[in-house]
Amino acid sequence: MKIPFRNTETAYGLVSQLFHWLIVGLILFQYTWAWRISNVEGFRARFELVTQHKTIGMVVLGLALLRLLWRLFNRPPPLPEHMARWERLGAHAGHWLLYALIFAMPLSGWLYSSAAGLGDYWWGPVNFPSLVDSNEALEDLMARVHQVLGITLGVVAIGHALAALRHHFWIRDDVLKRMLPIWRKQ
Numbered sequence: 001m002k003i004p005f006r007n008t009e010t011a012y013g014l015v016s017q018l019f020h021w022l023i024v025g026l027i028l029f030q031y032t033w034a035w036r037i038s039n040v041e042g043f044r045a046r047f048e049l050v051t052q053h054k055t056i057g058m059v060v061l062g063l064a065l066l067r068l069l070w071r072l073f074n075r076p077p078p079l080p081e082h083m084a085r086w087e088r089l090g091a092h093a094g095h096w097l098l099y100a101l102i103f104a105m106p107l108s109g110w111l112y113s114s115a116a117g118l119g120d121y122w123w124g125p126v127n128f129p130s131l132v133d134s135n136e137a138l139e140d141l142m143a144r145v146h147q148v149l150g151i152t153l154g155v156v157a158i159g160h161a162l163a164a165l166r167h168h169f170w171i172r173d174d175v176l177k178r179m180l181p182i183w184r185k186q
Helices: 014-039 043-073 085-115 136-171
Strands: none
Touching: 014 043, 014 085, 014 136, 043 085, 085 136
């Protein structure tokens, strides 16, 4: 079994797959952390979880930026020819919406943290500056925006996963297999 480094006409390459699955895993981790934050007792425990959540969010932002740059210079495999025009448009719109949400989530969290006056402390050796001055009204707004974006990202990601499963189990094409190296024989 050979996994190509770059994308081919029939499959995503190793780099694209790594970006995809790392970001998926970290986003799932983020939902778990957000739930833990809202259910933990004590300031110190909450502060540590929030700091970890922010750090992971910045890692997602960095990976998303690298993934987008990789995609600009390494075109994805074309969609199957049997797909209807509306399916192709939906697939492209869904992918770009996912990209937008994957960027918007950590940026909204950064703005939320900055407006709360907590923007310059991060877990680990890197400090990120506050994007705005402390502002309670903006903090409340960004908290709501971050929550709505989180729900929206979850819904769109579930739709994306269901579409991939539809292709695999109902249509029986290789759309899902293109992103799974263990199923590809090159």
